[in-house]
Amino acid sequence: MEIRTHDIIRVDDISKLVCLTEVPEWVTGELTDKPFVVVRRAAGLEGRVPVGIRGETRNQRFGCFLPEEECSIVISPEQLTKEKPWKQTDRRLSIVAIEVLDRVDELMTSEEMIWGPTGSVGFELASGLDTAHAGSDLDLVIRSDQPLPMDKAKRLVQELSQFPVHIDVQLETGKGACSLAEYSRGQDSLLLKTVNGPMLVKDPWSEH
Template identity: 85%
Template structure:
């Protein structure tokens, strides 16, 4: 099983995590209430996957590692897009970022894109816990191992800008990730987030 950045992994035992720094006090309570970690963009080591724990606020983010053998329940953004759990929740009636997912799904299907929800919406759909709210943005990931035509990127951004919620899209290229909005502008260089840190590149599919 290939585990990728943005995937969610269920963790029922805090002691299974490998932490290189002191664990903040809030982590134990958050993991007990929301037993999922998200695969983060960093280098792993010795069969350990880099993961992060989300707290109640943006400042509460803690990075650690999880042994591969503990990754028995993994939910990817693409799996959420395929299974469409948003159709089964009443929360779509009060949270626009969930309600628009049918339209997002139609758009991505028409453009033949592999995609999925991430962020608070993706976390809620994967965990079944109420982590999104009425003011939540919608974060999406597109997996695209081949060069994405700039014109298609522009078309996607144009369509998504018509939706009644702010939508942020990251493109995973296989070398790292970049902003779909930035890429669509056809800039001379753009920021690519890699496991070794951010870098400016001309081509996010070749890392130079």
């Protein structure tokens, strides 16, 4: 099973999590109520997946590791796009970031993009827990192992800017991730997030 950044994993035994730093007090309570973690972008330990734990607020984030053998239930953003759980939730009636997903899906399908929701919306759809709210932005990931044509990138950014919610798209290139909006500007360099940290690059698909 390939496990990638943004995937969500159900944790059946929180005692199996490996933490290299002191665990904040809020972590145990959060995992008891919400036994899910998000795969984060970091160098892994041997046989262990780097994961992050979400708290109630943005500043409550904690990184640790989960043994690969404990990753029995893994939900990817692309799986959410395929299964479309947003169609079965009444929360779409009150949360714009969920309500627009049908239209986003139509756009991405027309542009032949491999994509999925991440952030609080993706976490809610994967876990079934109420983590998004009325003011939530919509975070998306597009996976493109081949260079994305600049005209298509510009068109996507323009179309998504017309939606009634702020949409932030991360472009996963296989070498790391960059902002779709930043990439579409065609600048000489852009910020690429990698497992070894952020770096400025000219081509986000090249080896660095």
